[in-house]
Amino acid sequence: AQSVTQLGSHVSVSEGALVLLRCNYSSSVPPYLFWYVQYPNQGLQLLLKYTTGATLVKGINGFEAEFKKSETSFHLTKPSAHMSDAAEYFCAVSGGRGSGNTGKLIFGQGTTLQVKP
Amino acid sequence: SAVISQKPSRDICQRGTSLTIQCQVDSQVTMMFWYRQQPGQSLTLIATANQGSEATYESGFVIDKFPISRPNLTFSTLTVSNMSPEDSSIYLCSGAGQLNTEAFFGQGTRLTVV
DSSP: OEEEEEEOSEEEEETTSOEEEEEEEEESSOEEEEEEEEOTTOOEEEEEEEOSSOSEEEOGGGOEEEEETTTTEEEEEESSOOGGGOEEEEEEEEEOTTSSOTTOOEEOOOEEEEEEO | OOOEEEEOSEEEEOTTOOEEEEEEESSOOSEEEEEEEOTTOOEEEEEEEOTTSOOEEOTTOOTTTSOEEEEETTEEEEEEOSOOGGGOEEEEEEEEOTTOSOEEEOOOEEEEEO
């Protein structure tokens, strides 16, 4: 079984400040981990993913995340927030290769990021 | 990544009626999925759309309420049957490619039942 917990349903930062969105997962198989962003009235856009290999993954728009197996975490960071980063962010997990569940996502509750001028 | 088109993008429907949502992918995908996003909530998987066979439903979702078709590797439909206001949600289609290392999403269908 798999699950995802995002700590903090709302995060507010000032423009130019560090963005940190927290995600912890539970998985009985080696996971694939994802961060998606959803802008108002739009679908989901993939920010970045971890499958295998390097644990620090870089994504679009300056975001990155680090897979920490010992902490079962996959926190999303960005060094300097921009007004255009304001959106809903979802962390998701799927089974890894060989699990039979790749592509099938379990989502966290979502975190709304507010960026103040 | 593939591009997924969903139709309609939004609709307002009367209770007791049914709506069929279409999902078209611009390339063949191994797996397709349907999700529901209730107002202010996260995404919940409804079912896996299997090509040429019956969909696989998640707990809490049944075929009579959400019949799904997938006649080929690029197309799927989800029907929301006998709708009630509680069905008002965004419905999203996703596809996963051959390696299945990521899923990409359509823009969603915003359904309001009155």
